[in-house]
Amino acid sequence: MESCWLEGEGQEEEEDMEEDWSAPVDGREAQDQHHSPALARSTVSFSSPDGPSVASDGASSASSSSAEGTGIMTRMELNTFKAGMEGLDKEKINKIIMEASKGSRFYENELRKEKQMAGRISAMMDRLASITPQQQQEALLQVDKMVEDLVEGRDLSRTIVHLDMDAFYAAVEMRDNPALRDKPMAVGGIGMLSTSNYLARKYGVRAAMPGFIGKKLCPDLVIVPTNFDKYRTVSSQVRDVLRQYDPYFAPMSLDEAYMDLTEYLELRKSLPEEERTFYAHTEECFMSKENAAVDNQKKEDMLGETQASVKVPELSVNSTTNIDDEDGSLEKSKVTPCHDDNVSSPCCGTEELPETCEQIAKDVKEKEKPEGHDCETMGCEKVVFGCDAEEVVREIRFRIQQRTYLTASAGIAPNMMLAKVCSDQNKPNGQFYIPSDCEAIMDFIKDLPVRKVCGIGKVMAQQLNALGITTCTHLYEQRAVLSLLFSPISSSHLLRVALGLGATRIERESERKSMSVERTFSELSKPSELYRKCWELCEALAKDLQDEGLKGRTVTIKLKTVNFEVKQRGQTVPRAVSSMNEIYDVAEELLKMEIQQCQPQPLRLRLMGSSAKRRKQEKPPTKTTTLDRFFL
DNA sequence: GCGGATCAC
DNA sequence: TATGGTGATCCGC
Ligand SMILES: Nc1ccn([C@H]2C[C@H](O)[C@@H](COP(=O)(O)OP(=O)(O)OP(=O)(O)O)O2)c(=O)n1
Ligand SMILES: [Mg+2]
Ligand SMILES: [Mg+2]
Numbered sequence: 001m002e003s004c005w006l007e008g009e010g011q012e013e014e015e016d017m018e019e020d021w022s023a024p025v026d027g028r029e030a031q032d033q034h035h036s037p038a039l040a041r042s043t044v045s046f047s048s049p050d051g052p053s054v055a056s057d058g059a060s061s062a063s064s065s066s067a068e069g070t071g072i073m074t075r076m077e078l079n080t081f082k083a084g085m086e087g088l089d090k091e092k093i094n095k096i097i098m099e100a101s102k103g104s105r106f107y108e109n110e111l112r113k114e115k116q117m118a119g120r121i122s123a124m125m126d127r128l129a130s131i132t133p134q135q136q137q138e139a140l141l142q143v144d145k146m147v148e149d150l151v152e153g154r155d156l157s158r159t160i161v162h163l164d165m166d167a168f169y170a171a172v173e174m175r176d177n178p179a180l181r182d183k184p185m186a187v188g189g190i191g192m193l194s195t196s197n198y199l200a201r202k203y204g205v206r207a208a209m210p211g212f213i214g215k216k217l218c219p220d221l222v223i224v225p226t227n228f229d230k231y232r233t234v235s236s237q238v239r240d241v242l243r244q245y246d247p248y249f250a251p252m253s254l255d256e257a258y259m260d261l262t263e264y265l266e267l268r269k270s271l272p273e274e275e276r277t278f279y280a281h282t283e284e285c286f287m288s289k290e291n292a293a294v295d296n297q298k299k300e301d302m303l304g305e306t307q308a309s310v311k312v313p314e315l316s317v318n319s320t321t322n323i324d325d326e327d328g329s330l331e332k333s334k335v336t337p338c339h340d341d342n343v344s345s346p347c348c349g350t351e352e353l354p355e356t357c358e359q360i361a362k363d364v365k366e367k368e369k370p371e372g373h374d375c376e377t378m379g380c381e382k383v384v385f386g387c388d389a390e391e392v393v394r395e396i397r398f399r400i401q402q403r404t405y406l407t408a409s410a411g412i413a414p415n416m417m418l419a420k421v422c423s424d425q426n427k428p429n430g431q432f433y434i435p436s437d438c439e440a441i442m443d444f445i446k447d448l449p450v451r452k453v454c455g456i457g458k459v460m461a462q463q464l465n466a467l468g469i470t471t472c473t474h475l476y477e478q479r480a481v482l483s484l485l486f487s488p489i490s491s492s493h494l495l496r497v498a499l500g501l502g503a504t505r506i507e508r509e510s511e512r513k514s515m516s517v518e519r520t521f522s523e524l525s526k527p528s529e530l531y532r533k534c535w536e537l538c539e540a541l542a543k544d545l546q547d548e549g550l551k552g553r554t555v556t557i558k559l560k561t562v563n564f565e566v567k568q569r570g571q572t573v574p575r576a577v578s579s580m581n582e583i584y585d586v587a588e589e590l591l592k593m594e595i596q597q598c599q600p601q602p603l604r605l606r607l608m609g610s611s612a613k614r615r616k617q618e619k620p621p622t623k624t625t626t627l628d629r630f631f632l
Numbered sequence: 633g634c635g636g637a638t639c640a641c
Numbered sequence: 642t643a644t645g646g647t648g649a650t651c652c653g654c
Contacts, residue, residue: 100643101644104644105644106643106644107644116637168641191644191645192645192646193645195641208641209644210643210644211643211644213643213644256641454639454640455638455639455640456639457638457639457640458638459639460639489650489651490652512648513648514647514648514649515648516647516648518646518647519645554633554634556634564644567636568634568635568636569635570633570635572634607645609647611647611648
């Protein structure tokens with residue numbers, strides 16, 4: 001097995017990954033209006049570029065935007081931009097979160113990070129204040145040249161889909177244990193939750209929240225441990241479906257993937273109806289013998305009904321409709337789920353998964369033969385899907401559901417950035433479509449909160465907020481200032497977002513660059529214990545590396561003190577390593593230095609990690625893009 | 633290359 | 642009582 005990443009001599013070639021600043025639209029002139037209050041005064045309006053250029057008053061008013069509530073600590077607050085988090089009593093939930101955390105070492109560390117962030121923002125506001133109108137005007141000219149190029153290059157020819165399973169781990173657990181279906185539940189442990197179901201989200205319980213806080217928010221919360229093997233199995237079933245529509249689809253995690261449907265949609269045009277026909281088993285099928293074709297709304301209803309979780313009445317996948325409800329009125333699923341034959345059955349809860357019919361949404365070829373069991377005689381409902389993108393995506397979701405008993409949501413758009421945002425729009429069990437035209441894109445982008453965009457996280461969102469930017473419209477209005485305040489990479493990303501641009505080609509999976517193992521444990525401080533832990537981690541890492549036939553040129557250790565401060569130390573070695581001994585030799589040395597550094601205080605840790613990384617790879621000759629021209 | 637920070641899931 | 646694990650990227654040295 002040839003170890004990879006060793007620096008072998010030759011071995012160059014390899015792709016060039018196409019950065020592809022695709023995209024673009026009609027230029028739009030700015031005309032702002034809706035500045036957020038913080039910026040209204042502080043920014044130069046585009047129409048009169050010589051206006052007053054910002055002042056630090058912008059900073060003070062903006063940074064006090066957290067005036068609501070406790071003042072600081074926005075970083076610990078509930079993020080209401082995530083699916084299932086709409087319309088909650090944020091005030092109350094944040095209060096509980098704060099009270100549960102206050103005084104803890106974790107909290108103190110969060111405070112420290114918050115202060116640090118405030119410092120960064122303050123520095124940014126100072127820079128902003130020092131920008132002259134001339135500079136701003138000049139920046140605007142530069143940026144607008146880029147805008148022109150970007151817009152000119154806009155590629156609306158692709159149909160990109162982002163598909164994401166709903167409450168994934170939680171949904172799997174609910175599927176396999178019906179007792180959980182009508183309860184607020186989360187997956188993980190008392191220390192940390194990986195995700196929660198939508199019922200629990202109503203209480204503010206969410207991923208990355210400690211279980212004990214979840215319990216405070218929702219005393220009835222049921223917490224079940226993770227079963228990664230099951231999630232992996234389901235994931236592979238889902239991928240089997242996706243692959244049939246785009247063999248080059250790109251999984252981003254166990255529960256989501258991007259697909260490019262462009263080519264498939266061409267083929268689809270000539271796909272006979274039989275091959276777009278599927279059967280669904282529902283209890284109604286068994287009772288009423290009608291099996292007429294269903295219309296779109298009916299299909300959506302079926303998607304809703306067959307959901308193997310709480311029933312969400314009136315769920316619609318129509319891109320124009322919203323999901324509101326999904327309140328408490330829960331009802332057992334009406335479906336009678338069936339197993340796909342070649343699929344390992346869920347390990348528990350078999351009683352709710354009757355074996356009566358082995359296959360529902362089987363592939364057309366199989367299904368077409370009405371021999372044996374067969375849907376027709378059983379009165380299974382027949383579903384015919386159309387040929388446009390929305391129909392194909394409904395079909396995909398339908399097949400996923402029939403095969404896994406789980407629901408998925410999807411976004412359909414001309415690029416990956418938009419598709420990703422769209423897949424969250426009608427979650428759970430919904431889809432959203434942005435047609436390939438500029439107007440539709442701009443309309444969608446207009447009021448889109450920047451925080452919803454992939455890559456804009458808590459920190460960036462807060463920095464932008466300090467500038468009065470919360471929506472993509474603001475982003476466009478402030479493009480000049482942004483190009484001056486942020487790095488070329490960041491500001492070009494923001495600009496692309498503002499224009500509704502994103503990647504239009506799905507890149508094939510790149511080889512991994514690192515592998516790591518880390519563990520949290522109850523406090524350790526004795527050197528002997530620390531070295532032993534380090535040894536265990538290196539052993540585990542070496543095994544993982546060897547399992548994949550990989551080696552690393554840089555070995556690092558990661559340490560988290562009991563106060564949650566994180567340190568990383570690394571060393572690059574002349575020859576790639578993969579064995580336990582080679583790795584530990586390096587790691588031990590790094591750990592020794594840290595222990596000595598602390599002396600005579602003990603090094604008190606709550607986590608340790610070990611990793612092996614590949615040597616940084618020379619990036620292929622970058623074709624000079626407009627961005628390079630302007631920014632480098 | 634290193635280390636801290638951010639982001640996603 | 643109690644706040645995760647894995648991988649990637651960016652930034653400023
Ligand atoms: N901080 C996180 C976020 C997610 N996950 C895991 C559990 C999730 O079930 C799975 C998928 O992540 P999603 O962000 O897609 O969240 P869900 O699928 O749970 O919910 P939904 O997609 O409906 O919002 O990844 C995790 O372990 N830790
Ligand atoms: Mg999901
Ligand atoms: Mg996901």
